[in-house]
Amino acid sequence: MKGLVKGLGVSLKTLVAKKATLRYPDEPIIMPDRFRGIQHFDAEKCIVCNQCARICPTECITLTGKRNPDPESKQKLVIDTYDINFEICILCDLCTEVCPTEAIVMTNNFELATYSRDELFKDMAWLQSNNTNIRKENHPAKPAAKAAKGGE
């Protein structure tokens, strides 16, 4: 009997307590830093090594390269087209792990819902412009440590 009354007291207290409901979509959800969201692609860093396309478990990355128009640089190939099919991308992060130059990194964005399937086939321009909320350790403002880390 006493337990019942105490229970009623508990629920009365929760009536005025702070609610746990997130106010999404009115307020955006701030994801933790290492969250695997949609990728960001930096065309200048890509050396067209094809590792990301090879390791992708769902084969959603398709890319083509072209001969580097600049004869002086050491880089042989430059990226021409780069597409990720987000119908099948599972955001597993393997492509960013193998990329030696960190040309492809993940951001914290996750809102990809569209009304038609065609819009889910993202091309290089879109991926390049998706540059908000990049993970802190991949942020372009800190380029130096990456080459050593990428090799590990």
Next chain:
Amino acid sequence: MTRFMEDSLGWLNFGVFAASAVALLFIVLFVVCYLIYFERKFIGWMQYRVGPNRVGPFGLLQSIADVAKLLLKEDVIPKRADRDLFVLAPVLTFIPAFTVLAVIPYTEELYFTNLNVGVLYYIAVSGISIIGIVIAGWASNNSYSLLGAMRSGAQMISYEIPLVMSILGTVLISGSMNIRTIVIEQEGWFWNWNIFPQIIGFLVFMVAAVAELARTPFDLPEAENELVAGYHVEYTGFRFAFFMLSEYVYMIAMSGLATAIFLGGWHAPAPFLDFIPGIVWFLLKWAFCVFFLFWLRATMPRVRIDQLMTFGWRYLIPLSLVNIFLTAIIMQIVR
């Protein structure tokens, strides 16, 4: 209203009666709609979440969306179900719920009938709903349905007994079964309200009322995850809305009865607060009763059917009998 009832029946009187009945029906439908909204909001707030808040400002249009959904759904009648009884059952469940609202006095002037056997009328008519529920279970031609209806019928008839016996104490005190007289006898300060001399009766009444309404913790008939929704599993659309409607109208009626009989009806807690109209006091006390029912629903787990029956027959009935005897003895002593 007294004036209209004491005159002989003419077209004007009949018009007033008919119009006020229709007005009550619309008010009750509107109140049920927002009672559902408030219940979801309260229960949500008690569970660390906000209730509905997307549809309309503060989620106020959620009930309207739900009602529209129920009305637009396809009306499915199972092929082997007993068609006439299937159609009759929701009607038989809802009509008594609405007609018992006639005997509850809302204020001194606003009442629908002045029956000398108001308490008896209330209990008798609310018993008809139980028949409706059992018919629903039978006519659905579904074992789960029948099981749910049997359980529900057993629960409701067993808890009718302590419900009636707990009210008898107040009838003894007031000397009449006329609910309006019972309210009038409670005028004055709040310690005149029947809840204080009849505290045992009030507690028994609250428990029996929760069981009668089939609300948590006694909501076995509705046990969504246990009995696959019990007796209304085969009902869709508007017929299902009728069952929900009758449950909520019964909640309104039961809270109204508790307010009238135990909490002093339209009387203010102190005579100097009389300037606030009686309807406001009635609504405040009624709202407290309804909030208490929501509070119980948010807090308590469900009891088992055997615990429920044991509790009703072995504890509540003797307790209400004790209450009646005590009341009678004390009344004799005080006389």
